[in-house]
Each structure stands twice: as structure tokens, then as C-alpha cells.
Amino acid sequence: QQQVKQSPQSLIVQKGGISIINCAYENTAFDYFPWYQQFPGKGPALLIAIRPDVSEKKEGRFTISFNKSAKQFSLHIMDSQPGDSATYFCAASMYNAGNMLTFGGGTRLMVKP
Amino acid sequence: NAGVTQTPKFRVLKTGQSMTLLCAQDMNHEYMYWYRQDPGMGLRLIHYSVGEGTTAKGEVPDGYNVSRLKKQNFLLGLESAAPSQTSVYFCASSYPRTLAYEQYFGPGTRLTVT
Numbered sequence: 631q632q633q634v635k636q637s638p639q640s641l642i643v644q645k646g647g648i649s650i651i652n653c654a655y656e657n658t659a660f661d662y663f664p665w666y667q668q669f670p671g672k673g674p675a676l677l678i679a680i681r682p683d684v685s686e687k688k689e690g691r692f693t694i695s696f697n698k699s700a701k702q703f704s705l706h707i708m709d710s711q712p713g714d715s716a717t718y719f720c721a722a723s724m725y726n727a728g729n730m731l732t733f734g735g736g737t738r739l740m741v742k743p
Numbered sequence: 744n745a746g747v748t749q750t751p752k753f754r755v756l757k758t759g760q761s762m763t764l765l766c767a768q769d770m771n772h773e774y775m776y777w778y779r780q781d782p783g784m785g786l787r788l789i790h791y792s793v794g795e796g797t798t799a800k801g802e803v804p805d806g807y808n809v810s811r812l813k814k815q816n817f818l819l820g821l822e823s824a825a826p827s828q829t830s831v832y833f834c835a836s837s838y839p840r841t842l843a844y845e846q847y848f849g850p851g852t853r854l855t856v857t
Contacts, residue, residue: 634785636785639783662844664844664845666848671850671851672850672851673747673833673835673848673849673850673851674786674833674848675848676845676846679844679845719785719786723840723844725840728774728791728793728799729774729837729838729839729840729844729846730776730788730791730801731786731788731846732788732802733785733786733787734785735783735784735785736783736785
């Protein structure tokens with residue numbers, strides 16, 4: 631049973647467009663929601679993260695929107711660039727002994743020049 | 744700093760063979776993790792460790808064993824490989840959550856079991 635569901639599985643966006651990736655979670659004990667970016671042949675790397683006490687967090691062209699009541703959060707990439715082409719994973723974590731992450735299934739983003 | 748390194752990068756096994764994947768980190772992190780990545784399923788946690796000499800099961804532990812004899816190393820073992828274990832394996836490390844949230848990932852090991 632997947633506790634974090636991510637959509638879409640793949641996304642094609644024109645250069646300069648907005649890329650939007652959505653995630654939904656089930657466990658209300660989750661209290662930390664990161665997004666990881668993965669380039670082919672590399673390990674994932676933290677892109678941006680949010681805590682549920684805020685509804686939005688922006689870092690450069692990347693924004694997380696968080697809706698606690700709906701148990702949903704999304705990543706928006708403004709002015710998408712070909713260099714943003716990668717696989718994006720949302721994740722969720724709760725306070726526990728292991729600092730463990732539960733990942734969504736991933737979204738493969740392609741930004742066309 | 745090298746960060747998180749994994750050995751080997753690629754491996755092909757025959758069904759029933761055994762192997763050990765090595766993960767090393769030079770960031771003095773307490774916590775270490777092993778994930779497997781399969782298409783459409785994201786990363787799933789196999790085992791993790793919150794300190795030297797301690798290990799615990801994650802979401803998909805069956806068929807794997809781990810050991811954390813030194814703080815900087817985390818070993819993942821497959822005693823009798825099966826085709827279902829064909830995957831890309833990632834190691835990660837982090838501080839305890841009270842200090843920081845981020846997990847740092849290695850470059851991965853691509854394993855094929857025939």
C-alpha cells in the first residue's frame with residue numbers, strides 16, 4: 631500500500647512553461663515533505679522541502695504548495711529549462727527513530743527546448 | 744569530501760549467487776539507509792541503521808541482510824539472489840532528525856540477476 635501517491639508519471643513541458651507535479655499522502659503523522667531531484671545515473675538529491683505549518687515555500691524557480699486539509703502537496707517549476715529534465719520524487723517523513731522517508735513513485739520530466 | 748560512495752557500480756549475478764554491496768560515507772552521519780529503486784515505485788527502504796552496531800528492517804527487507812560494524816560503512820548482503828532483486832540500489836546517510844532532515848544519496852549500484 632503506497633502511502634505517498636505521485637502524479638503524473640511523466641510530463642513534457644516546453645521551455646519557459648510551468649511544470650506541476652502532485653503528491654497525496656495518507657498518514658497524518660507525516661510532518662516533513664521533501665522533493666528530491668534525480669538525474670540519469672545519479673542518486674537523488676534534495677531540491678526543496680516544507681513543513682506542514684506553512685502553505686507555501688519558494689526557492690528560486692521552485693515552489694512547494696501544501697494543503698494540509700486535503701493531504702496534498704505539489705511542486706511547481708516556473709520558467710522550466712531543459713536542464714530541469716530529470717526525475718522528481720516527493721517524499722514524506724514523520725518524527726521517529728530513523729528519520730525515514732516514504733517516497734512517491736516519481737515523475738519523469740522532460741523540458742523541450 | 745567524497746560524500747556517500749557505493750561499490751560496485753554494476754554487477755550481474757546468477758540466481759542463487761550471493762554478493763555484498765558496500766556503502767561508505769565520510770560525513771560522520773549517524774544514520775544510514777539502503778533503498779531499492781524500481782520503475783514506477785520510487786525508492787523503497789530495505790534496511791536502515793541509526794548507529795554503529797544497530798540495524799532495523801524497512802519496507803522491503805526480505806532476502807537482504809545488513810551490517811553496520813563501523814559508523815562510516817553500511818553493508819547490504821544478498822545471500823541467494825533472485826531475479827526479483829534486479830534493481831538499482833541506493834545507499835543514503837543523514838544526521839538524526841533533531842540536527843537535520845536531509846538524506847544524502849550515493850550514486851547507486853545497478854544489479855541484474857539472471
